[in-house]
Structure formats: structure tokens, C-alpha cells
Amino acid sequence: MKIFNLIFLLAGLVSSSIHAQDKLEQDRKAIKSLAGFYKVNFNYGEVTSPNPDYEFSKPYKSHGKEWAQIIVDEPRRIVIQHILAINDSTVIKHWRQDWTYEDTDIMLYTQDNTWKKGNLTAADVKGKWTQKVYQVDDSPRYQGYGIWSHVGGHDSWSSETDSPLPRRESTVRKDYNVLIRGSRISITKDGWMFEQDNKKTLRTPEGDKVIAVEKGYEEFTKIDPKVFAYAQKWWNSQNTYWADVRNVWTDVIGSTDTVKVKTMANGKLLYETLFTLGDQSIKEKWSASQNKEKIKTALQPYLAK
Numbered sequence: 290m291k292i293f294n295l296i297f298l299l300a301g302l303v304s305s306s307i308h309a310q311d312k313l314e315q316d317r318k319a320i321k322s323l324a325g326f327y328k329v330n331f332n333y334g335e336v337t338s339p340n341p342d343y344e345f346s347k348p349y350k351s352h353g354k355e356w357a358q359i360i361v362d363e364p365r366r367i368v369i370q371h372i373l374a375i376n377d378s379t380v381i382k383h384w385r386q387d388w389t390y391e392d393t394d395i396m397l398y399t400q401d402n403t404w405k406k407g408n409l410t411a412a413d414v415k416g417k418w419t420q421k422v423y424q425v426d427d428s429p430r431y432q433g434y435g436i437w438s439h440v441g442g443h444d445s446w447s448s449e450t451d452s453p454l455p456r457r458e459s460t461v462r463k464d465y466n467v468l469i470r471g472s473r474i475s476i477t478k479d480g481w482m483f484e485q486d487n488k489k490t491l492r493t494p495e496g497d498k499v500i501a502v503e504k505g506y507e508e509f510t511k512i513d514p515k516v517f518a519y520a521q522k523w524w525n526s527q528n529t530y531w532a533d534v535r536n537v538w539t540d541v542i543g544s545t546d547t548v549k550v551k552t553m554a555n556g557k558l559l560y561e562t563l564f565t566l567g568d569q570s571i572k573e574k575w576s577a578s579q580n581k582e583k584i585k586t587a588l589q590p591y592l593a594k
Contacts, residue, residue, distance in 0.1 A: 309416075313364075313390070316418060316437040319444040320367050320388050322476055324357045326517050327509040333457070335489075338501040345501070349457055355383065355509070356517045360528070365390035370531075374520040382524075382531065382564070384430070387421040395419060395432050396542065398451040400466045400492045403549040403593075404429045418446065420472070426560040427534050428550045429542070433472060444476040465489040465500045483507035530570045533580040534563060537588065554590035562587050 334348035354374040361368035371383040391414045396404040419434040433448030449471045454462060471486035485505035491498045542548055552559055566587055570580055 312416070312439075315439045315444075316390070317364075317367065319437055319439070319446070319476055320369075320418070321359060321362070322444075323386075323474070323481055323509075324359045324369055325480065325509075325511055326514040327355050327357065327480055328512045329353050329355045330506070330508045330510075332507075333455075333485075333503055333505040335501045335503045339499055343501060346458075346462075354512070354516060356514075356520050356524075357509075358524070360532075361387075370524075372517075372520050372524055374517050377519050380520040380523045381425065382527070383425055385423040385427065387423070389419045389421065391415060391417065392419045392434070395434070396421070396429050396548070398429075398431055398453060398467070401549070402453060402552065403547060405548075406546045409434070420446075420448065422452075423538075424560070426563050427531070427538050428559065429548060431470060433470070445474060447471070447473040462489075465491045467492045467497070469497075469499075480509040480511045483509070526571055527567055529577070530567045530575075530580055533577055534567075534584055537581055537584045541588065541592065549593035551591045551593055559588075559591045562591075 329352060331349065331351040331353075333350075335345045338345070356372045356374060357369050358372065359367060360370045367388045369386050369388075371385065373381040373383045375381065391411070393409045393411065393414055395407045395409055397407045398404050414434055417434045417436050419432055421432045422430045424430050431450050431452030433450035435446050435448035437444065437446045449469065452468045452470045453459065454466070454468055467490045469488040469490050471488075473484040473486075475482045475484065483506070485503075485507075487503045487505060489500045489503065491500055550559070554562075563584070566583060569575075570583075575583070
């Protein structure tokens with residue numbers, strides 16, 4: 290009888306392991322499907338406020354063409370770089386999303402462009418993927434974790450985490466300083482939807498006060514890759530430099546428990562400084578070691594003590 294019980298136990302463990310592996314591959318397939326060539330529609334609007342006298346801001350709408358390319362594909366880590374194609378001669382290196390599986394390390398946004406290291410338990414992240422989102426200059430933005438669901442053929446993932454103000458409001462709003470970002474990603478037949486339920490929050494020593502709640506929809510719809518020919522050519526010339534930028538940021542973040550970033554120094558925005566440096570790197574054919582030293586030097590004025 291004991292032998293039979295042991296056999297059934299081992300069979301159950303094997304079955305559970307196979308199921309977990311199948312689920313992991315489903316997750317990886319869903320994440321990798323976020324890559325592609327897209328037209329993106331951005332729609333944001335405030336929908337409610339706890340203050341009856343609150344004046345709702347004007348809805349925000351925009352659109353663009355965006356190429357999302359997988360630049361790292363590892364069993365438990367997938368990195369997708371987004372590139373905006375403005376026209377046939379202008380592109381912008383856009384945001385980046387790093388997906389890591391059962392990752393216990395996380396950078397938590399506090400306020401005032403400051404992030405602090407956090408440590409999650411293995412139980413916290415079991416079966417979960419962390420989406421680590423970075424700015425156009427590869428500085429941190431926000432990180433949230435959650436489980437990918439694949440019910441009824443529908444792939445989706447959701448999380449809630451604190452983040453800085455969105456770029457569309459960072460220079461015009463002073464009444465809140467933290468966006469509590471509720472994110473839901475759903476894969477569609479033509480691309481994917483990035484749905485958001487965001488709480489615009491004023492964080493003070495006395496606590497958090499919600500100013501307003503907004504709904505956001507970023508709809509990624511696949512389009513002809515041909516319109517991204519110049520963007521692909523530009524990225525092929527720049528990707529080595531930006532890999533060095535990512536490596537320098539990894540060293541910076543790894544060397545401290547708190548990262549505070551200034552967006553402006555010496556009259557220039559951080560992304561302007563790094564973009565200019567990238568053009569110089571290509572023109573002057575710097576080596577990886579030269580890149581890293583110049584990037585480290587360029588970053589110093591933007592890192593608050």
C-alpha cells in the first residue's frame with residue numbers, strides 16, 4: 290500500500306511540474322506577442338473624483354506608430370523595446386518593458402522621482418510575472434507584478450502599482466504627485482489593449498488623498514511593417530549604444546537602495562543628453578568601454594544624492 294501511495298504522489302508531482310511548465314510557456318507566448326508593428330491610439334479621461342467641486346481635466350487623445358521589438362529572450366526574462374516612428378526620417382527610442390518571472394527584486398516608486406528597492410517573498414511572486422517599465426532614457430518608471438491568465442483562449446495580465454505622473458501631465462499638474470496605476474493587458478486578434486484604472490493621488494506625510502480617477506486605453510493594432518523601415522535602420526545603428534546605457538543603469542540601481550533622478554541638469558533633459566551621446570557614439574565609433582565611461586559621466590548630474 291505504501292508503494293502505491295508513493296507512486297501516486299510521484300505521479301502527482303510530475304503532473305504538477307508538467308502543468309507549471311505548460312503554463313510558463315503560455316505566459317511566454319503571450320508576452321512575446323506584445324512585440325510587433327503597430328498603430329497606437331491613446332485615450333485617457335477622468336471619470337470620477339471624491340471632491341464634488343473638482344474640475345475634470347480635458348480628455349487626452351493621441352496616436353502614433355510604434356515598433357515593439359524583443360531584444361532579450363530568456364526562459365524567465367523577456368525584454369521589449371518600443372520605438373516611435375514619427376516619419377521617414379525621424380524616430381524616438383520610446384519606453385521599454387522588461388518581463389521577469391517569479392522575481393523577488395522590485396523597485397517601488399515613492400514620490401518626487403524616487404524609487405526604493407523592495408524584496409518580495411517567493412510566495413508573493415509564485416507563478417507571477419513582473420512588468421518593469423522604463424523611461425525613454427532607460428531610467429526607472431514603475432514595476433508591477435501579476436499572474437497571466439489564459440481562460441477560454443483569452444490572454445490577460447493585471448497589476449496595481451505606484452508610478453510617477455504620466456508625461457502628458459508631469460509639467461502641467463501640481464495637485465497630485467503619485468499615480469496609482471491599475472494596469473490590465475489583454476491580447477486581441479489584431480494586437481493588444483493596455484487598459485488602465487489610475488488614481489491621481491496626493492501623497493503627504495499624513496497619507497494618500499485621491500484627487501481623481503481616470504480610465505485609460507492604449508490600443509495597439511498591427512499594421513504594415515514597411516512603414517518602419519527607417520526606424521529599423523536607425524535602431525540597428527543605435528542598439529549597441531543603448532545596451533551599454535542599460536548596463537550602466539543596472540550598475541547604478543544595483544549600487545544603492547534608493548534612486549532619485551533629476552529630469553533636468555545643466556539646462557538639458559536627461560533623455561536629450563543620452564540621445565546626443567548616442568549620436569556621438571555612432572559618429573565617432575566609440576568602443577563599449579568608452580560608451581560606458583561617457584554614459585556614467587553623463588548620468589552623474591542627474592542622480593540626486
